Amino acid sequence: MSKIDKKQEILKAALELFAEQGFHGAPMSKIAEKAGVAAGTVYCYFESRDILIHELFLEVKERINRFLYDRRIIEGTVRERFQTVISGLLRYFVTHPEDFRYLEQFHNSPYGVEYRRIRFFGSTGEEDRMKSLFTDGMKQKVIKDIPMVILFSLTLGPLFDVARDHILGFIQLDDDLVQLTVNACWD
Amino acid sequence: MSKIDKKQEILKAALELFAEQGFHGAPMSKIAEKAGVAAGTVYCYFESRDILIHELFLEVKERINRFLYDRRIIEGTVRERFQTVISGLLRYFVTHPEDFRYLEQFHNSPYGVEYRRIRFFGSTGEEDRMKSLFTDGMKQKVIKDIPMVILFSLTLGPLFDVARDHILGFIQLDDDLVQLTVNACWD
Amino acid sequence: MSKIDKKQEILKAALELFAEQGFHGAPMSKIAEKAGVAAGTVYCYFESRDILIHELFLEVKERINRFLYDRRIIEGTVRERFQTVISGLLRYFVTHPEDFRYLEQFHNSPYGVEYRRIRFFGSTGEEDRMKSLFTDGMKQKVIKDIPMVILFSLTLGPLFDVARDHILGFIQLDDDLVQLTVNACWD
Amino acid sequence: MSKIDKKQEILKAALELFAEQGFHGAPMSKIAEKAGVAAGTVYCYFESRDILIHELFLEVKERINRFLYDRRIIEGTVRERFQTVISGLLRYFVTHPEDFRYLEQFHNSPYGVEYRRIRFFGSTGEEDRMKSLFTDGMKQKVIKDIPMVILFSLTLGPLFDVARDHILGFIQLDDDLVQLTVNACWD
DNA sequence: AATGAATGAGACTTCATTCAT
DNA sequence: TATGAATGAAGTCTCATTCAT
Numbered sequence: 001m002s003k004i005d006k007k008q009e010i011l012k013a014a015l016e017l018f019a020e021q022g023f024h025g026a027p028m029s030k031i032a033e034k035a036g037v038a039a040g041t042v043y044c045y046f047e048s049r050d051i052l053i054h055e056l057f058l059e060v061k062e063r064i065n066r067f068l069y070d071r072r073i074i075e076g077t078v079r080e081r082f083q084t085v086i087s088g089l090l091r092y093f094v095t096h097p098e099d100f101r102y103l104e105q106f107h108n109s110p111y112g113v114e115y116r117r118i119r120f121f122g123s124t125g126e127e128d129r130m131k132s133l134f135t136d137g138m139k140q141k142v143i144k145d146i147p148m149v150i151l152f153s154l155t156l157g158p159l160f161d162v163a164r165d166h167i168l169g170f171i172q173l174d175d176d177l178v179q180l181t182v183n184a185c186w187d
Numbered sequence: 188m189s190k191i192d193k194k195q196e197i198l199k200a201a202l203e204l205f206a207e208q209g210f211h212g213a214p215m216s217k218i219a220e221k222a223g224v225a226a227g228t229v230y231c232y233f234e235s236r237d238i239l240i241h242e243l244f245l246e247v248k249e250r251i252n253r254f255l256y257d258r259r260i261i262e263g264t265v266r267e268r269f270q271t272v273i274s275g276l277l278r279y280f281v282t283h284p285e286d287f288r289y290l291e292q293f294h295n296s297p298y299g300v301e302y303r304r305i306r307f308f309g310s311t312g313e314e315d316r317m318k319s320l321f322t323d324g325m326k327q328k329v330i331k332d333i334p335m336v337i338l339f340s341l342t343l344g345p346l347f348d349v350a351r352d353h354i355l356g357f358i359q360l361d362d363d364l365v366q367l368t369v370n371a372c373w374d
Numbered sequence: 375m376s377k378i379d380k381k382q383e384i385l386k387a388a389l390e391l392f393a394e395q396g397f398h399g400a401p402m403s404k405i406a407e408k409a410g411v412a413a414g415t416v417y418c419y420f421e422s423r424d425i426l427i428h429e430l431f432l433e434v435k436e437r438i439n440r441f442l443y444d445r446r447i448i449e450g451t452v453r454e455r456f457q458t459v460i461s462g463l464l465r466y467f468v469t470h471p472e473d474f475r476y477l478e479q480f481h482n483s484p485y486g487v488e489y490r491r492i493r494f495f496g497s498t499g500e501e502d503r504m505k506s507l508f509t510d511g512m513k514q515k516v517i518k519d520i521p522m523v524i525l526f527s528l529t530l531g532p533l534f535d536v537a538r539d540h541i542l543g544f545i546q547l548d549d550d551l552v553q554l555t556v557n558a559c560w561d
Numbered sequence: 562m563s564k565i566d567k568k569q570e571i572l573k574a575a576l577e578l579f580a581e582q583g584f585h586g587a588p589m590s591k592i593a594e595k596a597g598v599a600a601g602t603v604y605c606y607f608e609s610r611d612i613l614i615h616e617l618f619l620e621v622k623e624r625i626n627r628f629l630y631d632r633r634i635i636e637g638t639v640r641e642r643f644q645t646v647i648s649g650l651l652r653y654f655v656t657h658p659e660d661f662r663y664l665e666q667f668h669n670s671p672y673g674v675e676y677r678r679i680r681f682f683g684s685t686g687e688e689d690r691m692k693s694l695f696t697d698g699m700k701q702k703v704i705k706d707i708p709m710v711i712l713f714s715l716t717l718g719p720l721f722d723v724a725r726d727h728i729l730g731f732i733q734l735d736d737d738l739v740q741l742t743v744n745a746c747w748d
Numbered sequence: 749a750a751t752g753a754a755t756g757a758g759a760c761t762t763c764a765t766t767c768a769t
Numbered sequence: 770t771a772t773g774a775a776t777g778a779a780g781t782c783t784c785a786t787t788c789a790t
Contacts, residue, residue, distance in 0.1 A: 022296060024296075027763055027764075029763070038772040039763095039765090039774095040766080041771055041773095043764095043766085044771070105295065108291055109209055109211075147364075150358060150364065150367065150368070153345055153349050154345045154349075156348070157344040157349075160344065162337060162344075164340075165337070165340055180337070181337070215782085216781090224754075227783080227784085228754055228755070228756095230782070231752095231753060235781080377749085380750095395671075399671070401785075402786080411751085413753090413786090417787085418749060482669035483585075520741060524726070524738065531718040531719045532714060532715045534718065535715070535718035536711065536718075538714075539710055545708065551711070555711070567775095598776090600776085601775075602774080602775055602777095609760080609761080610760065
């Protein structure tokens with residue numbers, strides 16, 4: 001197994017365990033075992049547990065960005081682009097429940113707190129595209145002139161909540177529901 | 188200090204530590220110390236750490252119910268009652284950030300998972316009032332006929348997100364913003 | 375409840391718990407609860423746990439002595455007196471399994487060790503009578519001239535073992551078996 | 562020190578402490594210290610304290626079986642074979658007082674209770690040989706036809722008692738006494 | 749004498765991390 | 770690089786004992 005493969009194997013094992021058991025239920029030894037390496041080996045790739053957790057977050061975020069980037073539409077009305085992004089995200093979460101669960105774990109822990117702040121001061125990737133989308137929308141008067149952060153909360157909040165309900169098995173997401181959710185987010 | 192006072196003191200210390208540091212960062216020893224009692228004393232009031240965590244959840248839930256109950260309006264249009272509940276909740280969270288933080292911690296942990304399910308099958312208290320509000324709204328055709336769970340996600344989701352942003356200091360909630368959020372939830 | 379009653383109640387509770395659960399499984403709080411008194415009250419009657427355990431031993435020993443004393447026969451051959459003592463002891467243990475279990479616990483613990491030594495240097499009560507019985511037997515040449523301690527082991531050992539097997543339910547002691555055991559002890 | 566050595570070192574330390582101080586007086590920390598390892602290391606070899614205690618029992622039992630197996634005589638009269646086994650056991654206990662003390666502790670504790678029952682339903686090792694010896698004896702009418710369990714009690718009981726008295730220093734076992742005890746057991 | 753809440757030492761156990769191989 | 774045995778700090782919980790009431 002190449003170096004990169006082994007690192008990926010560890011990240012994958014960590015993701016699955018964190019998603020299923022939470023941070024608390026996934027000691028380094030279990031992660032190593034699931035990844036098929038020795039306990040000490042993990043430290044060849046990640047200096048500490050904290051760093052592993054952070055790198056995994058970046059990895060997941062990057063995956064989402066790549067996914068959305070591939071399906072992006074630059075042309076079209078703000079409404080259409082919004083629809084694309086939101087339904088894309090929703091579909092991603094539904095098809096990658098472990099990524100979703102991990103993001104939730106991460107944000108809801110001391111680890112994630114600092115990232116909320118970083119988000120506020122700007123970051124790279126998908127969020128930028130989202131922001132420019134909102135900015136365009138506001139310019140065209142199709143989106144109300146609300147502080148950006150609130151906009152984020154209002155649109156992404158329901159998205160996360162619906163995704164969570166789906167993953168927990170409370171609801172079954174079909175195309176109609178996706179559409180419904182997107183509409184709700186838009187409204 | 189009376190027995191009840193001491194129990195409250197422990198709950199208070201636990202709430203603050205859990206809210207600030209998460210479950211992981213708040214060992215029983217710290218809770219005891221912050222409450223001004225010996226380590227063993229906590230076990231006079233709570234059989235185990237898990238039970239303390241659960242009782243604290245019930246306590247917080249109860250506080251919220253009491254708060255909303257005191258400000259409830261039974262008369263009025265669905266829209267007005269909705270406004271009352273939502274803005275009430277928002278105000279509660281903003282003025283009781285530790286309760287809010289704790290609820291988040293709790294729901295996002297193995298402890299809280301079972302409660303999501305319980306919520307689904309109905310429970311007592313505020314959620315019932317919320318449901319009947321939604322039911323009334325749907326009957327009067329002022330609320331779209333969407334599955335109840337989704338409705339919860341769509342309305343409470345933004346509420347939680349905005350509250351979180353305020354508590355984290357990203358935004359300053361004023362009356363305008365509260366109104367804005369309520370409107371968004373309603374939409 | 376009089377003072378003496380209360381002390382007896384505590385001893386009784388301790389006996390039952392120690393017999394059933396062993397020393398390890400019977401904390402002072404349980405003993406107090408079973409005795410119907412508060413935890414602190416036990417310390418009005420027994421300075422410490424160790425002292426309670428020792429006094430309970432003396433109590434049990436005393437009960438056995440009284441039981442045998444009531445049924446003693448001074449007249450008769452050595453063989454007859456031996457038969458009386460041994461079958462009496464056996465019957466006592468069978469009808470008082472908790473006393474028996476306690477004695478076993480006690481002797482098989484750091485607490486009991488010193489009493490083995492004391493026994494060696496002589497003590498009061500039943501053992502004296504047993505000794506004089508053996509001495510008489512040896513004088514009359516009906517008992518082999520073996521060191522007293524060995525004699526004790528050889529005669530009381532089987533007795534304890536049979537009693538234990540009965541209490542544990544491995545065997546059912548009837549008159550025949552009692553007789554058999556007495557004979558074996560005598561042999 | 563090799564892995565096996567370290568495991569043996571821990572078992573040895575545990576044996577000595579349990580024999581000297583009883584289960585109660587030998588916490589894991591002391592065992593580890595005596596074995597010359599860190600506290601956590603014990604758990605590399607034994608999942609829990611209970612498991613350590615059980616494995617130590619098996620270890621001691623195995624040692625005794627090996628010892629007797631090496632000195633076994635298959636030929637000879639029942640009386641001779643009996644003599645070999647009993648005096649062998651006695652010598653073993655006298656030369657391995659810690660093993661003896663440990664067996665006593667073990668059987669007289671919640672841990673050992675289940676083994677009494679197992680013994681009853683048969684087990685491997687030395688006890689089988691003992692049983693077949695008794696069976697042969699009964700067939701040849703040199704041993705009375707008594708239930709097997711009683712026979713065990715009657716023969717092994719004195720053996721244990723004499724061994725205990727020797728180990729506690731009450732008596733000095735010499736060849737004569739060994740012979741005497743064997744005779745007594747046989748009778 | 750009696751209470752029982754409170755104490756705190758100490759027990760068992762887990763696990764992130766290190767390091768000799 | 771990789772290993773995995775070893776470490777030991779830290780966590781949860783128990784319980785004999787004390788003491789203000």
